[in-house]
Amino acid sequence: xxxxxxxxxxxxxxxxxxxxxxxxxxxxxxxxxxxxxxxxxxxxxxxxxxxxxxxxxxxxxxxxxxxxxxxxxxxxxxxxxxxxxxxxxxxxxxxxxxxxxxxxxxxxxxxxxxxxxxxxxxxxxxxxxxxxxxxxxxxxxxxxxxxxxxxxxxxxxxxxxxxxxxxxxxxxxxxxxxxxxxxxxxxxxxxxxxxxxxxxxxxxxxxxxxxxxxxxxxxxxxxxxxxxxxxxxxxxxxxxxxxxxxxxxxxxxxxxxxxxxxxxxxx
Numbered sequence: 001x002x003x004x005x006x007x008x009x010x011x012x013x014x015x016x017x018x019x020x021x022x023x024x025x026x027x028x029x030x031x032x033x034x035x036x037x038x039x040x041x042x043x044x045x046x047x048x049x050x051x052x053x054x055x056x057x058x059x060x061x062x063x064x065x066x067x068x069x070x071x072x073x074x075x076x077x078x079x080x081x082x083x084x085x086x087x088x089x090x091x092x093x094x095x096x097x098x099x100x101x102x103x104x105x106x107x108x109x110x111x112x113x114x115x116x117x118x119x120x121x122x123x124x125x126x127x128x129x130x131x132x133x134x135x136x137x138x139x140x141x142x143x144x145x146x147x148x149x150x151x152x153x154x155x156x157x158x159x160x161x162x163x164x165x166x167x168x169x170x171x172x173x174x175x176x177x178x179x180x181x182x183x184x185x186x187x188x189x190x191x192x193x194x195x196x197x198x199x200x201x202x203x204x205x206x207x208x209x210x211x212x213x214x215x216x217x218x219x220x221x222x223x224x225x226x227x228x229x230x231x232x233x234x235x236x237x238x239x240x241x242x243x244x245x246x247x248x249x250x251x252x253x254x255x256x257x258x259x260x261x262x263x264x265x266x267x
Contacts, residue, residue: 008087008099013072020094021059021071027093028078029153029162030054039172040065042077043155046192079154089154128158129178129186137181138219144226155179155188163218165193166201168248173200176218176235187235196244198233199225203248206230211253 017024025032030041032054040047045065052063061069069077075086091099131152135142149164155177165174174193180186189195199221206212213224213231224231232248234240 006088006100006102007084008091008101010087012099013087013090016094016096016099017071017090018059021054021056024071024075024090024093025054027152028075029151030074030078031149031151041153042066043080043191044077048192080156128155129161129181130159131161133181134161134178134219138223140219140222140226145222148222148225150222153177160188163198165196165198168200168203170201178218195235195239197248198235199231200248202230203232206232207252210251211255212249213255214249 022032028041030038032038034054034056037050037053039050040052040063042052042063042065045063047063047065051065052061054061058068059071061071061074063069066077072083072086072090075081075089076083079086079089081089088100091097131145131150132142134140135145149166151162153160153162158179161178163176163178164172165176167173174196175190176193177188177190178186179188198218202225203212209230211230213229214234215221215224215231216234216237218233218235221231221233234245
């Protein structure tokens with residue numbers, strides 16, 4: 001069922017989301033701590049200087065890219081959907097599917113509204129990648145993935161896995177979205193971000209241990225991290241940058257397949 005076939009009354013939606021905005025932000029993959037500005041999470045905003053914040057008292061989002069936003073506006077921006085669809089999404093995020101209504105069929109030229117008989121109306125997406133599906137496909141634990149900073153959000157109205165790329169000092173340097181499990185078109189970079197090594201926030205610990213695996217892709221990193229092995233990921237074999245990347249592996253025994261291990265292994 002698509003969101004065009006169901007709706008949530010505006011007044012009911014507004015009442016339901018009060019004091020639940022943080023839950024919705026988390027469901028959208030927005031890591032808001034409430035203490036400082038973060039890089040704008042909207043897909044169409046390249047935010048070089050963190051400028052987005054949520055004001056809990058005013059229940060509004062603020063950023064340099066736009067005027068203040070209600071929580072429904074935030075959903076619209078994150079998912080690229082209409083306000084009516086955002087109200088349905090909000091109800092689902094906070095477990096209030098009882099608020100979802102389906103328009104009645106026309107009878108004698110008149111149209112009303114009714115609740116779904118089982119109160120489980122859920123928008124179905126023909127494409128996308130949920131965190132649960134990714135975890136199952138890669139034989140990973142959901143809680144473990146979340147501990148790596150991985151979350152689920154919506155990218156252009158479809159579910160996507162949000163994969164933050166941390167710098168060596170632990171800051172979020174880039175984000176890549178996994179928008180499909182299979183096929184040739186599985187990834188998108190956040191606007192303005194570029195390919196870089198994945199997992200650099202673990203390089204200091206690897207340096208103490210003296211060795212690390214260099215693998216291709218985030219999922220191999222996730223599997224190795226889950227098993228307790230140190231690893232750094234390269235998002236595609238052609239994304240190696242000698243000047244940018246080689247310095248991190250000085251003095252570390254490097255395990256990987258192909259020419260990188262032959263060139264940079266110190267053992």
